[in-house]
Amino acid sequence: MEHLDKLEAQSIYILREAYANFKNLCMLWSIGKDSTVMLWLARKAFFGHVPFPLVHIDTHYKIPEMIRFRDQIALDWGLTMVIGQNEEALAAGMGPGRGRLTCCTALKTRALKQTLDGTGPRYRIQPDGSYAPDTDREPYTGVIVGARGDEEGSRSKERYFSPRTKENDWQLDDQPPELWNQFKTDFAPGTHIRIHPLLDWSEINIWEYIAREGMPITSLYYDTGSGRRYRSLGCAPCTGDVASTASNPFEIIEELRNTNIAERSGRAQDQEDPHALERLRRDGYM
Amino acid sequence: MPMNLTTFEAPAREQLSLVIVGHVDHGKSTLVGRMLADTGSIDPGRLARVKAICERQGKRFEYAFLLDALEAEQAQGITIDAARCFFHGEQRDYILIDAPGHIEFLKNMISGAARAEAAILLIDAEEGVQENSRRHGYLLSLLGIRQVVVAVNKMDRIGYDQAVFDRVEREYRDFLGQISVTPAAFIPVSALEGGNVVTRSAPMPWYQGPTILQAMERFEKEAEPADQPLRFPVQDVYKFNRAGDARRIIAGRITSGTLRTGDEVVFLPSGKKTRIKTIEAFNADALPGTAQAGQSVGVTMTEQIYASRGDVMCHPDRPLQVSNRLRVNLVWLGRAALRAGQVYKLKLGTFSGLCEVERFIEVIDASALRDSGHEDRVERHEVAEVVLRLRDPIACDLSHEFADTGRFVLVDGYDMAGGGIIREVLSAGEKKGPVRWTSEVGSIDRRLRETRQGHRAVVVALHEDLEGTAESLAAAIEESLWTAGRHVFRLRFEAVDVIQPRPGELNLRTACFGRVAALANAGQVVLATIPFAASVTQQDVLRLPGLESVPCAQVRFRGDRDDALDWVLDPAHGERELHEEVRRRLDPLLALGS
Ligand SMILES: Nc1nc2c(ncn2[C@@H]2O[C@H](COP(=O)(O)OP(=O)(O)OP(=O)(O)O)[C@@H](O)[C@H]2O)c(=O)[nH]1
Ligand SMILES: [Mg+2]
Numbered sequence: 001m002e003h004l005d006k007l008e009a010q011s012i013y014i015l016r017e018a019y020a021n022f023k024n025l026c027m028l029w030s031i032g033k034d035s036t037v038m039l040w041l042a043r044k045a046f047f048g049h050v051p052f053p054l055v056h057i058d059t060h061y062k063i064p065e066m067i068r069f070r071d072q073i074a075l076d077w078g079l080t081m082v083i084g085q086n087e088e089a090l091a092a093g094m095g096p097g098r099g100r101l102t103c104c105t106a107l108k109t110r111a112l113k114q115t116l117d118g119t120g121p122r123y124r125i126q127p128d129g130s131y132a133p134d135t136d137r138e139p140y141t142g143v144i145v146g147a148r149g150d151e152e153g154s155r156s157k158e159r160y161f162s163p164r165t166k167e168n169d170w171q172l173d174d175q176p177p178e179l180w181n182q183f184k185t186d187f188a189p190g191t192h193i194r195i196h197p198l199l200d201w202s203e204i205n206i207w208e209y210i211a212r213e214g215m216p217i218t219s220l221y222y223d224t225g226s227g228r229r230y231r232s233l234g235c236a237p238c239t240g241d242v243a244s245t246a247s248n249p250f251e252i253i254e255e256l257r258n259t260n261i262a263e264r265s266g267r268a269q270d271q272e273d274p275h276a277l278e279r280l281r282r283d284g285y286m
Numbered sequence: 287m288p289m290n291l292t293t294f295e296a297p298a299r300e301q302l303s304l305v306i307v308g309h310v311d312h313g314k315s316t317l318v319g320r321m322l323a324d325t326g327s328i329d330p331g332r333l334a335r336v337k338a339i340c341e342r343q344g345k346r347f348e349y350a351f352l353l354d355a356l357e358a359e360q361a362q363g364i365t366i367d368a369a370r371c372f373f374h375g376e377q378r379d380y381i382l383i384d385a386p387g388h389i390e391f392l393k394n395m396i397s398g399a400a401r402a403e404a405a406i407l408l409i410d411a412e413e414g415v416q417e418n419s420r421r422h423g424y425l426l427s428l429l430g431i432r433q434v435v436v437a438v439n440k441m442d443r444i445g446y447d448q449a450v451f452d453r454v455e456r457e458y459r460d461f462l463g464q465i466s467v468t469p470a471a472f473i474p475v476s477a478l479e480g481g482n483v484v485t486r487s488a489p490m491p492w493y494q495g496p497t498i499l500q501a502m503e504r505f506e507k508e509a510e511p512a513d514q515p516l517r518f519p520v521q522d523v524y525k526f527n528r529a530g531d532a533r534r535i536i537a538g539r540i541t542s543g544t545l546r547t548g549d550e551v552v553f554l555p556s557g558k559k560t561r562i563k564t565i566e567a568f569n570a571d572a573l574p575g576t577a578q579a580g581q582s583v584g585v586t587m588t589e590q591i592y593a594s595r596g597d598v599m600c601h602p603d604r605p606l607q608v609s610n611r612l613r614v615n616l617v618w619l620g621r622a623a624l625r626a627g628q629v630y631k632l633k634l635g636t637f638s639g640l641c642e643v644e645r646f647i648e649v650i651d652a653s654a655l656r657d658s659g660h661e662d663r664v665e666r667h668e669v670a671e672v673v674l675r676l677r678d679p680i681a682c683d684l685s686h687e688f689a690d691t692g693r694f695v696l697v698d699g700y701d702m703a704g705g706g707i708i709r710e711v712l713s714a715g716e717k718k719g720p721v722r723w724t725s726e727v728g729s730i731d732r733r734l735r736e737t738r739q740g741h742r743a744v745v746v747a748l749h750e751d752l753e754g755t756a757e758s759l760a761a762a763i764e765e766s767l768w769t770a771g772r773h774v775f776r777l778r779f780e781a782v783d784v785i786q787p788r789p790g791e792l793n794l795r796t797a798c799f800g801r802v803a804a805l806a807n808a809g810q811v812v813l814a815t816i817p818f819a820a821s822v823t824q825q826d827v828l829r830l831p832g833l834e835s836v837p838c839a840q841v842r843f844r845g846d847r848d849d850a851l852d853w854v855l856d857p858a859h860g861e862r863e864l865h866e867e868v869r870r871r872l873d874p875l876l877a878l879g880s
Contacts, residue, residue: 001510001581003300009581012539019522020522020636047567156353156370172356172367175397177393177705179396184700
């Protein structure tokens with residue numbers, strides 16, 4: 001078997017394990033390339049269906065094209081799309097002006113926690129593409145996340161199935177063992193499990209797969225004439241684009257094979273403190 | 287999107303996963319960090335940043351910091367959890383797994399090593415062979431990793447002395463011999479200086495063998511066992527009829543062999559036979575005619591036989607073995623010792639079932655390869671040979687013949703607490719599983735009660751689906767039966783997973799079954815909802831103890847069988863329709879004389 005086929009088979013296996021073991025399962029979809037590949041893998045795993053909701057945390061500062069792409073795909077593929085947002089913080093004027101870490105904590109980490117445990121607002125997509133309050137407020141006990149092991153330090157230590165405490169904390173210094181594709185599926189009430197089907201994928205693998213499958217991805221990753229493109233997507237104010245003329249997956253692969261500059265170098269929040277991201281992640285950040 | 291598929295060569299770069307193991311502080315992370323730096327595999331910005339931080343904190347720069355990314359790891363200068371890092375070699379790509387050496391984190395070392403195909407075991411030349419040098423070596427063999435290279439590190443600390451190197455090699459070779467491991471090479475290195483890692487070490491002209499990088503490139507990638515007998519553990523059965531999809535797909539990953547449309551197959555342990563009708567696919571022009579080891583696939587069958595998660599599909603001429611007694615080798619990681627009389631959950635492939643230790647054959651301290659001195663338990667970090675007895679029969683293989691269907695893990699409470707390999711499948715013991723049930727019945731027979739009340743006792747188990755349809759359905763049935771003058775009782779199974787009764791206490795699961803049985807024996811129609819995540823299986827319901835002549839029906843919203851006692855309903859139907867359908871099937875069972 002070729003390497004991409006192996007990665008695909010393993011990810012599908014993990015997705016099916018998640019579906020077989022969790023009653024309240026959801027998949028986080030950031031609209032970025034990784035979680036879009038993961039969504040595509042889910043359609044493969046379940047033969048064209050996606051039998052769980054897709055959750056997107058809308059910080060309100062996302063690039064508009066991301067939202068357009070999200071709703072288009074959601075309708076085309078018949079997804080159960082669920083949106084969460086920290087409306088309270090936004091109403092109180094939260095934004096990057098208050099400091100990056102403060103903003104991320106409120107609009108991402110907090111919003112995510114509230115959406116997952118059902119205490120915050122959830123909006124579900126309607127057949128006409130609009131969103132209405134979701135009647136389902138049950139906490140999600142299994143949360144599928146598109147983290148890759150090569151992204152940054154603390155992620156290289158992730159498990160495929162990673163338990164989180166009631167407070168959403170990741171106990172990095174005491175993770176459960178995981179061997180031979182046997183995952184942690186037994187957990188105490190109130191806790192939940194994060195599931196990572198993409199841990200073994202590298203950034204290049206993601207693009208190789210997008211190219212091979214001919215699958216759709218938001219155009220923000222491609223240069224459309226300005227000589228710049230995004231390599232990693234986040235919120236508009238804090239995500240920088242990079243100089244590149246790559247305008248399709250093949251050119252991106254070529255480019256990546258000739259660089260060793262880190263993927264998140266365009267992300268402002270990573271540069272301030274070497275352990276900032278680890279701390280954010282321990283508290284539940286994606 | 288402009289896409290030129292004809293000129294795009296699919297990337298065929300092979301990837302090998304490699305684990306670095308050995309005693310604490312012997313230099314594993316330094317070796318990996320040095321390799322990344324010396325091959326230019328690291329973002330120069332990142333290297334500069336780590337160097338600047340060390341300077342600011344007044345610490346000497348450590349290559350290990352490139353791997354030990356956690357705050358706690360850098361503060362203590364120790365690896366806590368195994369890190370994966372991607373490395374591009376000349377010939378192929380690698381995932382390097384830097385395992386921790388401290389005994390406290392043995393579970394993390396095992397988690398890392400279980401993902402690897404080959405290993406580099408590091409020994410500090412100055413300290414020599416230590417406890418975890420041996421323990422890790424032993425565990426590599428238990429985990430089935432056969433390709434091993436030994437690096438003797440910190441040669442700079444002993445003046446690059448060949449005599450010291452030779453001594454370490456002799457001692458460790460001797461140890462590995464005892465557990466039948468033959469290393470591919472012994473390499474003297476200085477991870478700190480990078481000597482014999484990527485480039486040759488000038489102060490060790492006496493060494494002519496491969497560098498670490500060269501030895502890595504010589505490891506062989508094991509091919510998927512496509513030419514072996516078929517093993518297809520059933521992962522799930524899908525029927526997405528709510529979405530208008532009528533296919534009933536048996537999903538799973540082929541762990542060995544090749545599958546073709548038209549093949550006659552058998553499901554074990556049940557022994558049911560059928561043929562493969564199609565191999566399903568998504569985003570493909572045509573359905574494939576074959577599928578092989580390594581692939582995650584889905585198949586449909588010519589006849590709709592009953593198969594469920596945990597069964598293994600194979601060809602009838604090369605079946606798995608079926609039994610409920612296994613002789614195994616295992617390593618224990620649980621904080622509480624492995625003991626006889628305790629109930630554990632055994633997971634093998636997609637199978638999951640309860641078991642207990644029938645007998646301890648040998649308990650070993652793997653750091654010294656000597657007897658542990660006790661034979662009634664296995665303490666944390668010890669390895670042992672034991673006989674396990676399962677409550678229900680399992681289909682499995684010997685680990686040296688089929689890796690995936692020959693190894694298992696044990697779960698204690700919520701936690702995975704051990705892992706092991708099957709050495710021998712023993713003849714099935716009398717069925718005396720960990721769940722024991724004794725029924726106390728009075729002198730008025732159930733039949734008498736049924737005659738007086740005018741209807742039979744029936745148990746209906748409703749398996750909950752993702753939407754919680756079962757609970758509201760059960761409530762509606764309870765009400766309508768009650769209104770119709772039936773004796774009915776509704777209850778809910780708690781999410782009972784592996785529960786360990788303390789001595790003298792009933793297993794909670796047994797207690798749940800017991801309650802259902804007692805109610806049924808009192809003539810009730812028992813409606814029992816079973817939470818989605820509970821470990822109550824179809825088989826449990828079919829064989830509820832103490833209910834030999836009471837019909838036990840089950841209602842499910844996912845599954846492939848639909849017969850007199852197993853009703854698969856479409857949750858897309860309205861509540862009213864569902865209720866009517868259940869009543870339509872249930873009412874005949876209530877009739878006296880049915
Ligand atoms: N002199 C010398 N020191 C070394 C060498 N390799 C590693 N060290 C030092 O040994 C110490 C431990 O190195 P690590 O790489 O952290 O050891 P480790 O095996 O990864 O340790 P754990 O992961 O905690 O088990 C560090 O201070 C290194 O600088 C070497 O070749 N020569
Ligand atoms: Mg280390």
